[in-house]
Amino acid sequence: MSIKCHLYWCALSSKTAEEKKKKWLACVDHIQNFHENCSHPPITRDKQWLLPGTDVNVKVVDLLTKTMFVNDVQKMSHHGQTSGVEAYHSIVNHFVPKMYTFSYKGMCSRVRLAAMHYNENAGRGQKVTNEGVSCYSIAYPKYKNGGYSLKKVMVEATYGYVNDCFSEAVKLAQNPKKHRTDVIRVEDPPFLTAALSKPDKESVIAEHCARFCDNYM
Template sequence: MKKRQNGRERKFIVYESHLLRLFASCPSCTSPTLGEVQQVKGSCVTILQDCGLCGFKTSWCSQPFVGAIPAGNFEISCALLFSGSLPSKTIRMFNFMNLATISYRTFMYHQQCYLHPAIVDVWKNQQAAYIRETLDSGQPVQLGGDGRADSPGHCAKFGSYTMMDLMKNLVIDLQLVQSNEVGSSCLMEKEGLVRSVHFLEQSRLVISQLVTDRHLQVAKWVRENMPNTVHNIDVWHVAKGLKKKLVALSKEKDCQDFVDWIKSIVNHLYWVPSSTPEDEEDEMKWEKWSSILNHIQNVHDGHGDHFQRCEHGDLGPDARQKRWLRPGTKVVEKLESIIDSRQMRKDIPKLSPTVQTSNLEAYHSVINHFAPKMNSFSYKGMQSRLLLAAMHYNENSAKGQAATKDGNLQYRIVFPKQKKGEFTVQKIKQANWFLTTPCHAVKKATLLLRLCVTSTSTQRRMLL
């Protein structure tokens, strides 16, 4: 039987009655004895065995100790935080089982004194390794930035801003901003960007391109303070707002035939930047975008000076699946106001032609596992969970696609909530992965705990 798994000792749930059976006889004279539970400290139990016949007396403990802290209690705190679990729910589950465990107060103490410093230390080491590697390469970085509030609406307490290397698909910096630092939750995203950019500039990284959403404060700050950086807008954020307007238009009276064109118009928006080289003029992007208004009216040439003709082939009766819209109708006039709006004239030239922030949005879903928006956390608790989410994402972002025994790549069909019943095809990632970050953090936390145990009171305050 294997005693260890992945180099770590296994633990088992043992009932009290079965445990006391091991102390039913004296190991010295084999006479019947009665072991009794002397102390329960979290998940650690101490049993006293006393033989009244031969005088044999011993005390047995179920766990090793690190200083005065049982190792099992400390590992429970580590497992709770590093797995993204909520301590209140987990401890309540243990209480329902009548399973001896640590208290919520004990977990908070371990987190504040040992776990949080260990997580920050591991993150800074990984961050410093990325910066050294990037500086050695001598190449500028292409970054994506986005903010996230800890709760929906305008009552958020914390706002985090994430910078991701879009070419390497790695989270490289996280800034946590509290709303009372900037006066309002609406100002947290810009402040997070400012702090992150200042940190990266102090680290001597050159930012050649920054892709963000359409946040007006962010756009203005980048325009005024980063003149040598190309600022682009992520296409998905523009497409999301555009689709809402198109769906609302299709629900109006005499506009029902427009429903079939919504998906095509959104796809056309994605095609505009991806098909336009970076050295092309902004007029080319705009003429490509505005050509969709002619296309849906069965006009396929004469769009403009730079983009004169549609690039699709012949659209005969067999190839065409949607009805052409008639000129001068209500739906065409309202669609023109959407396509030719002031907002779209600002956004279309700035759409990112290559890299997007889709991976950054995927990282936000990882944060939802470690720090759900329906739960509140302290500042250090939120920071720890954000860093854990970043390290978890970085270690698994390079996972390859799963394949069958025959070598065929695997895919799956999913029905995302935002598609409202429509499906999409996703790659199945490799399932066999080993997350090393918690192990590093456990080692760091245990080392910090041992240092605190062996240090003086003055040294202990310096460590914490």
């Protein structure tokens, strides 16, 4: 877990590829309790370090310093990670569950609702107590086999876009259809199989029977 956190830190705290490489290679000394090249304050808590020269240490160092892996570290983005995209996809799955079938217009409407919900709540702040203390929660994912993850407790989500949608729907309903020039008419696209040629049923049956007879002979 410490190595994973160090990997993220190298990406987010560096601007150039050389800086990412330098910080990443400092991890090799850090895991052996050598901190001359580290930029962190003195470590006061007890930790288990890898002993230099042991088989475990040699294998870990070999993995961390592989040329291909170090080159990948230098290419990591320092602007941000994919967590925002993953969060948006999670919201889309909530509005458009994959176990149900929707029409094309229903699909478009639900995806747009998911986008509006994400845009309104993506920048939520962390929840604080009356004393001004930040709130956290502890989660126990199954893949960690009893391990835990500390998560920030965010403020409650808001749904202001719902009122905007209702207001727009009422406005459109009050106007006659012939005056709705600003409403885009969306037509369902053809199925993907529409561009393919469909064979004649009798020809398919004849071909199947002929193939069966040839295999039988």
